Amino acid sequence: MDGQVDFASMLSEQSGIEEELHNAEDLIGTNNEEATKIISTVIEGAKNLDNITALIKAYTLLGDINANANLNTLAISRYNEALSYTDNSTDRSVIVNIHYKSGSLNYLINSEEAKASFKSCMSGVDKSSMYFLCYEGLANTLVEQDSLDKAMVILDQLEKHYSSKEAKLDTSSLVRIQSRKAIIANSQSRYDVALLNYSNAQTNFRRNKVSAEDVKIINDAKEVISLSQVSVDDEVKFRKSNISKFEKDDNSYQIEDQVRLADAYFRQGDLANASSTIIEAKNAITNSINTTTISKVYKGASEISAGRGDYELALNEYKKYENTQQKLINDQKIELENKIKLLESQQKIDIESNVYDSNRKLYKSESQRGDFQRYLIYLLGLLLLLALLSALWIYRSLRSNRVANKKLELKSLRAQMNPHFIFNALNSVNEYIATQDEVKANRYLTQFSKLMRKVLDVNLQDLIPLSEELELTDLYLKLEHSRFKDQFDYSFTVDPKINNSDASISPMLLQPYIENAIWHGLRYKSAKGFLRVHIGLESEQIHITIEDDGIGRKESLARKTVHQKQHKATGMKNTAKRMSIIEDLYQTKYSINITEAFPNKDDKGTLVKIQLFSADV
Numbered sequence: 001m002d003g004q005v006d007f008a009s010m011l012s013e014q015s016g017i018e019e020e021l022h023n024a025e026d027l028i029g030t031n032n033e034e035a036t037k038i039i040s041t042v043i044e045g046a047k048n049l050d051n052i053t054a055l056i057k058a059y060t061l062l063g064d065i066n067a068n069a070n071l072n073t074l075a076i077s078r079y080n081e082a083l084s085y086t087d088n089s090t091d092r093s094v095i096v097n098i099h100y101k102s103g104s105l106n107y108l109i110n111s112e113e114a115k116a117s118f119k120s121c122m123s124g125v126d127k128s129s130m131y132f133l134c135y136e137g138l139a140n141t142l143v144e145q146d147s148l149d150k151a152m153v154i155l156d157q158l159e160k161h162y163s164s165k166e167a168k169l170d171t172s173s174l175v176r177i178q179s180r181k182a183i184i185a186n187s188q189s190r191y192d193v194a195l196l197n198y199s200n201a202q203t204n205f206r207r208n209k210v211s212a213e214d215v216k217i218i219n220d221a222k223e224v225i226s227l228s229q230v231s232v233d234d235e236v237k238f239r240k241s242n243i244s245k246f247e248k249d250d251n252s253y254q255i256e257d258q259v260r261l262a263d264a265y266f267r268q269g270d271l272a273n274a275s276s277t278i279i280e281a282k283n284a285i286t287n288s289i290n291t292t293t294i295s296k297v298y299k300g301a302s303e304i305s306a307g308r309g310d311y312e313l314a315l316n317e318y319k320k321y322e323n324t325q326q327k328l329i330n331d332q333k334i335e336l337e338n339k340i341k342l343l344e345s346q347q348k349i350d351i352e353s354n355v356y357d358s359n360r361k362l363y364k365s366e367s368q369r370g371d372f373q374r375y376l377i378y379l380l381g382l383l384l385l386l387a388l389l390s391a392l393w394i395y396r397s398l399r400s401n402r403v404a405n406k407k408l409e410l411k412s413l414r415a416q417m418n419p420h421f422i423f424n425a426l427n428s429v430n431e432y433i434a435t436q437d438e439v440k441a442n443r444y445l446t447q448f449s450k451l452m453r454k455v456l457d458v459n460l461q462d463l464i465p466l467s468e469e470l471e472l473t474d475l476y477l478k479l480e481h482s483r484f485k486d487q488f489d490y491s492f493t494v495d496p497k498i499n500n501s502d503a504s505i506s507p508m509l510l511q512p513y514i515e516n517a518i519w520h521g522l523r524y525k526s527a528k529g530f531l532r533v534h535i536g537l538e539s540e541q542i543h544i545t546i547e548d549d550g551i552g553r554k555e556s557l558a559r560k561t562v563h564q565k566q567h568k569a570t571g572m573k574n575t576a577k578r579m580s581i582i583e584d585l586y587q588t589k590y591s592i593n594i595t596e597a598f599p600n601k602d603d604k605g606t607l608v609k610i611q612l613f614s615a616d617v
Helices: 002-010 014-027 032-049 052-068 072-084 092-106 111-122 129-144 148-162 171-187 191-207 212-227 232-245 252-268 271-283 291-307 311-365 369-435 438-457 466-483 511-522 553-559 562-586
Strands: 488-494 529-538 541-548 589-595 606-613
Touching (some): 052 311, 072 092, 092 129, 111 129, 129 148, 129 171, 148 171, 191 212, 212 232, 212 252, 271 291, 291 311, 438 466, 466 488, 466 511, 466 529, 511 541
Antiparallel strands (some): 529 541, 541 606, 589 606
16 A cells, blocks of 8 residues: 555645646547546545545546547446536536536437436526536527427527526527427428528628537528428529528538538539539638538539530549548547547546455455455456456457448548549540440440439448449440440349338449349350349348359450459459458348350350348348
8 A cells, every 4th residue: 555655645745636627628539548647546545535626527528528439328437427426515517517418418319318418407507508508408408309399398488598698698598499490390390480590600600710519500490491492493592591590710611501502503404503603612621621522522523524425534532532531530540449449548547446446445354354355356356346347448449440340441442442443434424425325425425424413312321221322233234335336135023012112222233243244255255145133032031143254254364464364353353342241240141153155165154143132121
């Protein structure tokens, strides 16, 4: 216990502990790991001195650190630890603040727990600013529980309060309240009320600079109302009006508005305005704009450029979109690593705290020789339980980390597929335009634009409905047949018994095999070939057959250059890796068998059989 005595003397002064807590508070959000280390020291010292006030503050700050890192469940547990040290002598404002923080996080996880926290927050408190914040939190939980009328009553009362002289016209709070009222009214199909509240929120938004949270809620209200517009023309009018009124120094939301307006113009068929609007969004990009917003700009720009027929620009913009996606993936990896470090440091706090408490109890028991054995057994049992709990925690953390890394790897593999697919398709476009008349070329471009848009839409999804994969396959077959109609015909059939809206499949699963059949089998065949794609149902499992009567794999391999052989191997390896990860993450099994279709003929062809062992059929 000599080390503990030295440590107690080091932190014997109350001002020393308060200074350490203040230092930790300043580091939250910038260096959470260092802040956690400081709090670990404070907790140990505060327990040594029985400083309950410091313990409450330390565990509250620990909750703030976890909340800042989006570890909401752990943050709530830390706030509960802080509350466990409170009693009737604790400053009521401290307790209210902890309940409010706990309720705000529980609102994202468990609405009943959130409601209890906000009611505890309001209990025994005068109608101060914190009281009204808790009251607002209660309204939010009622919305989550579909008690919209009750929530609206509370919001009406809050709007009246924040508009009063007593609240000195709190415009920031009014923006939140009126935006939430707009969202609720819109969900109740009271569109006039929704627009009125949104307009009021806009007015208050322009009066004063508000917080990022308030900007987000008014943006949410705007999107809810935008999506409820009767037609694309109505949506365009609404978004144009909103952009002219919704201007602030931080123009991230302004840029997102321009992207959505450009998309509305695109769906309206007004490519000129769509192009000029998306250019304005690109020109507004600065170093202060977040990567997610930049990603949306270049994705929209790529779609619009493709729709206008400028495929070289579309490809360049899509590459920029892919670069932003890769940056987001890298940022997610860094965030995940930081979370793991933070969890490990807090695990150390819990272990050291429990060991410290156990050692202290053991030290006191030394003066009571008769009770030594009982305390020793208690300590060993506690340490064993702690070891088991720690092992379980580490196992779950590693398992969660493994799943997250698998998903990141899957996104990376999908990102490698799309540029290759679009590059091949764009080459087909250029060759087709050079050899066909204008009418047929325009028809081809229209189909290609539709296909490209769907490919971009499914890019971020691990699994998509079978119906969407079949629609992509059908579009791709039509485009390739239009390009090589003198070299092959095809059939594409689907068993009517398949409920393809319920079945799930990895996106772009069939396209690489169909592409190989056309480009490496049928294209080299001297006579006109035939490609058969059939999706059938056998023994409640989906069977996919891709069969061609081309020159066959061996002959195709003999004709290829070294670069072509490597390119094909990479594509097939990518597809196989994606399916392996999907099987691991979602318990969806795939079986793929590739053989010669007609082994006894000169043109042996290729037969690909894919079986989906899924419970979704």
